[in-house]
Amino acid sequence: MFELHPQLQQDCLEIGRFRLSRLLLMNESRFPWFILVPEREWVTEIYQLSEADQSVLVKESSTLARGLAEAFSGEKLNIAAIGNVVPQLHLHHVVRYRNDLAWPAPVWGKFTPMPYDKDGLAEVVARLQAFLPDAFLWSLA
Template identity: 50%
Template sequence: MILHPQLKQDCFILGQFDLCLLLLINDSQYPWFILVPQRENISEIHHLPPHEQQQLIIESSLLATAIEQAFQADKINIAALGNMVPQLHIHHIARYKNDIAWPKPVWGVHPTIAYRDDEHDIVIQHIKAHLPTLKEVKK
């Protein structure tokens, strides 16, 4: 599967599940993760075969649970927009009542603030500690 150039530019690759690649958005304002089903030319969840739709929900729930445990968010926003990036990808964002965009959606409210130095490694290790089934990305 070829990752969309915008996702490649904006994210760190953390690993993979059976169906999806797991990414971290390079925005230090929120713990913001993305699942990307590893299938070519898919832009909508209903384009996946039924068994892969189910697998996507399983992986999304695993990620949401890990976010809840790792970051104690007040709310987890889960969304598949695709307005700018047509490749199917599902956002999972830990939200807090005191975050910079609350209660609005994060899109377009404030410019992104990239992680400094190796700050992203802390977030990555934190989420990976709650995702024992996450595998290394096959090269």
């Protein structure tokens, strides 16, 4: 039975589900930062997924990425599977701006997160939702 890693449960908000992956929002209000977690047990690296799952993952990632580009109009997306701290495979998608706090450095491990307030959370979710195609299952937690 797949279970989300406790650290991801603690740091993130579950905001939707794709066919393969759960969609999380990192609870860090200073960066539009989303995470896909394929619902597969014991997998820590992309290459450990079946070829079919890898193909679905890249599609889900690109659907999310295109939605993020349209919804948040960043200068760049940063997409990464790191997992040095949380080994459960998870794929970061961070919208970056030239005037953001960390630019041009990556955001990982740099800051203590500043959580969303209720309005900020609703806004960021609604903003993405407007740009995700209906074909992808999207159920607000």
